Amino acid sequence: MHYVHTYAVSVEFGDCDPAQIVHFPNYYRWIDAASRNFFARCGVPPWRELEPATGVIGTPLVDTHARFLRTASYGDRLEVDTEVLEWRRKSFVMRHRIRRGDVLLVECEEVRIFAARAGADPHVIRAVPVPADIRARCGEGAVEQDAAS
Amino acid sequence: MHYVHTYAVSVEFGDCDPAQIVHFPNYYRWIDAASRNFFARCGVPPWRELEPATGVIGTPLVDTHARFLRTASYGDRLEVDTEVLEWRRKSFVMRHRIRRGDVLLVECEEVRIFAARAGADPHVIRAVPVPADIRARCGEGAVEQDAAS
Amino acid sequence: MHYVHTYAVSVEFGDCDPAQIVHFPNYYRWIDAASRNFFARCGVPPWRELEPATGVIGTPLVDTHARFLRTASYGDRLEVDTEVLEWRRKSFVMRHRIRRGDVLLVECEEVRIFAARAGADPHVIRAVPVPADIRARCGEGAVEQDAAS
Amino acid sequence: MHYVHTYAVSVEFGDCDPAQIVHFPNYYRWIDAASRNFFARCGVPPWRELEPATGVIGTPLVDTHARFLRTASYGDRLEVDTEVLEWRRKSFVMRHRIRRGDVLLVECEEVRIFAARAGADPHVIRAVPVPADIRARCGEGAVEQDAAS
Numbered sequence: 001m002h003y004v005h006t007y008a009v010s011v012e013f014g015d016c017d018p019a020q021i022v023h024f025p026n027y028y029r030w031i032d033a034a035s036r037n038f039f040a041r042c043g044v045p046p047w048r049e050l051e052p053a054t055g056v057i058g059t060p061l062v063d064t065h066a067r068f069l070r071t072a073s074y075g076d077r078l079e080v081d082t083e084v085l086e087w088r089r090k091s092f093v094m095r096h097r098i099r100r101g102d103v104l105l106v107e108c109e110e111v112r113i114f115a116a117r118a119g120a121d122p123h124v125i126r127a128v129p130v131p132a133d134i135r136a137r138c139g140e141g142a143v144e145q146d147a148a149s
Numbered sequence: 150m151h152y153v154h155t156y157a158v159s160v161e162f163g164d165c166d167p168a169q170i171v172h173f174p175n176y177y178r179w180i181d182a183a184s185r186n187f188f189a190r191c192g193v194p195p196w197r198e199l200e201p202a203t204g205v206i207g208t209p210l211v212d213t214h215a216r217f218l219r220t221a222s223y224g225d226r227l228e229v230d231t232e233v234l235e236w237r238r239k240s241f242v243m244r245h246r247i248r249r250g251d252v253l254l255v256e257c258e259e260v261r262i263f264a265a266r267a268g269a270d271p272h273v274i275r276a277v278p279v280p281a282d283i284r285a286r287c288g289e290g291a292v293e294q295d296a297a298s
Numbered sequence: 299m300h301y302v303h304t305y306a307v308s309v310e311f312g313d314c315d316p317a318q319i320v321h322f323p324n325y326y327r328w329i330d331a332a333s334r335n336f337f338a339r340c341g342v343p344p345w346r347e348l349e350p351a352t353g354v355i356g357t358p359l360v361d362t363h364a365r366f367l368r369t370a371s372y373g374d375r376l377e378v379d380t381e382v383l384e385w386r387r388k389s390f391v392m393r394h395r396i397r398r399g400d401v402l403l404v405e406c407e408e409v410r411i412f413a414a415r416a417g418a419d420p421h422v423i424r425a426v427p428v429p430a431d432i433r434a435r436c437g438e439g440a441v442e443q444d445a446a447s
Numbered sequence: 448m449h450y451v452h453t454y455a456v457s458v459e460f461g462d463c464d465p466a467q468i469v470h471f472p473n474y475y476r477w478i479d480a481a482s483r484n485f486f487a488r489c490g491v492p493p494w495r496e497l498e499p500a501t502g503v504i505g506t507p508l509v510d511t512h513a514r515f516l517r518t519a520s521y522g523d524r525l526e527v528d529t530e531v532l533e534w535r536r537k538s539f540v541m542r543h544r545i546r547r548g549d550v551l552l553v554e555c556e557e558v559r560i561f562a563a564r565a566g567a568d569p570h571v572i573r574a575v576p577v578p579a580d581i582r583a584r585c586g587e588g589a590v591e592q593d594a595a596s
Binding site (some may be wrong): 162167169181182185186189195196207223224 | 460465467476480484487493494495520569
């Protein structure tokens with residue numbers, strides 16, 4: 001079993017488009033927030049504090065696949081369940097399920113890397129090995145840590 | 150051969166995150182804009198003008214898959230090449246390629262439907278058959294129309 | 299005394315710009331959410347439910363003035379205190395104070411109207427008198443209602 | 448006479464809310480883009496290139512006042528006219544007028560500073576004197592430079 005983090009979202013008027021439903025890029029905004037909060041909940045500090053020692057500036061996407069099953073509108077309360085399905089050497093597979101209560105709205109699987117700069121130019125970043133302490137904090141054992149807190 | 154529409158994007162400071170690169174939900178904002186501009190360029194009016202006669206309120210996503218190959222930062226000029234790979238009865242497959250000059254940054258394939266309301270509640274929408282005139286305007290023959298204009 | 303509604307915000311990585319601080323348009327996103335939640339908390343339904351009977355489609359801005367005193371970054375928890383300073387016949391003055399604990403970050407005063415469509419074209423909207431029941435729900439007496447709940 | 452920069456905006460479906468009009472925080476997104484493009488057009492490099500030599504990380508707002516006169520919807524083409532009304536020692540006053548053709552939609556006056564970090568913590572920034580070369584590039588004489596290019 002592994003650690004699942006739940007991130008709460010309140011859908012606002014401005015998140016919706018003229019069709020009265022959530023404009024889909026906002027789901028990615030919430031997914032990205034859920035992803036970082038997953039790490040924060042495991043005790044990983046903000047990237048800006050991690051960068052001086054490790055070079056890590058974030059966990060950008062390299063691949064993402066989503067299915068949109070149901071719509072949402074403002075006033076809805078959603079939850080994003082986030083978990084790591086697989087840890088690889090320089091990347092990891094994350095799954096996000098966005099629910100309204102028991103109703104699944106969006107399911108998204110993504111491959112992310114831990115990225116560091118390759119120089120001053122932000123156009124060039126490189127994947128670094130998944131930091132061992134982050135994997136330890138957020139990996140399989142993390143479910144106990146989470147249950148205990 | 151089919152019609153390919155190119156949508157220009159100027160990457161702004163506010164589109165970038167603390168890693169100095171484009172925050173990825175913005176790519177979806179541009180992809181969605183490219184998708185509607187594809188239809189607008191074929192002569193399809195705003196959905197708000199189409200709804201009274203056809204019920205169509207937009208072309209929401211049902212499935213999307215993207216690969217992120219390179220980063221971008223503010224000051225960059227990007228282009229999104231959009232085309233329909235396949236027309237189905239109630240959906241269509243769209244591909245977007247986001248380039249900086251000749252350098253491919255993002256490639257995205259998505260399945261969208263033509264949606265209509267199923268009642269007053271925005272939470273319930275339904276797929277309607279792809280309107281024949283839109284398919285005719287934006288389909289295979291459209292490349293000539295585009296070339297002639 | 300009048301009713302003050304507090305709206306909670308979690309600042310996310312994607313809300314921040316390359317200067318590592320909140321990109322200011324996001325403060326307006328939160329202010330707009332705080333404004334509608336103020337009304338929702340008083341029992342006002344979503345505009346989409348109000349429109350058939352009253353014509354009201356929302357409360358767009360006509361004037362807004364903000365002072366930015368301190369910065370915020372991701373990981374911060376903020377609160378927006380929202381209150382109506384003045385009810386006029388066809389508009390109202392709202393004040394929002396965005397705090398991190400006791401530290402005031404942003405102060406914003408705005409004039410909003412209750413708007414209805416003037417026809418099918420969304421470019422033309424008109425101010426309507428502040429609905430009496432909304433003013434009653436959210437006005438001076440509302441503080442007791444709030445305290446009791 | 449001084450330099451006025453015009454920034455073009457294409458209003459997209461996703462920029463509009465359920466009232467079918469532009470969700471107002473997007474105007475601030477465009478205003479912020481217009482502000483940086485004003486400087487870019489005068490030859491000021493991206494802040495990320497300026498920071499190593501000057502410490503400048505951007506031009507955050509300290510005060511802003513806007514009037515919203517007309518609405519816009521998707522399909523509209525807008526223009527933002529940006530100019531500096533006043534240069535002060537550590538701040539400047541910028542005015543943005545957002546037009547659709549000759550029709551003024553939004554007028555915004557803002558006070559911005561040139562900001563530098565006061566340490567590693569992004570929560571603390573400080574105003575620095577307006578760099579003399581930027582003022583020279585973008586100030587009164589700039590209108591000739593602009594006209595000549």
